[in-house]
Amino acid sequence: MTNPFEDPEGTYHVLINDEGQYSLWPSFVEVPAGWSVALRETDRQSCLDHIDENWTDMRPKSLIRAMEGATADGAGREE
Template identity: 40%
Template sequence: MPTIYQVLVNHEEQYALYPVARELPDGWTPTGFSGTEDECVAHVDARWSDTRPRSVRTAATAARIGGS
C-alpha cells in the first residue's frame, strides 16, 4: 500500500509533502490536499512556480519598485 502524503505550507509560502500518518512539524499547515506522492507533487507543481520564500519575493519587489 503506498504512503499517503499531505501537502503542507509554511509562513514563507513554501510547500512540502509529509506523510498523513505523522504528526505535523512545527510551523507547517496542511493545505487540504492529500494523495500519493506523484499526485501531491503534481498539485504543488501546478501552484508553486516561484520557489523563493515570500520574504525574498517581497524584498525583490520592494527593491524593484524603490529602484525605479
C-alpha cells in the same frame, strides 16, 4: 525499512509554510509547527502534482517582498 517520504504506496499531505514553500509529508507523521496542510491525505503522485501546479515560484515570500521593495525604491536600476 523504506524512507517514508519515498514510499509510492504511502499516503501523504502537502504542507505549506508562511514563506509559501511546500513540502510532501507522510500522513502518519504529525504536522510540524510553522506548517499547515494545503492538501489532505492522498496518494504521493497527487501530492507531487499539486506541488508542481501550485509552487511556481521557488523564492520565499520574504525574498519576493524584498525584491519588489528594491524595485519600487529604484534599487537595481541602471542609470
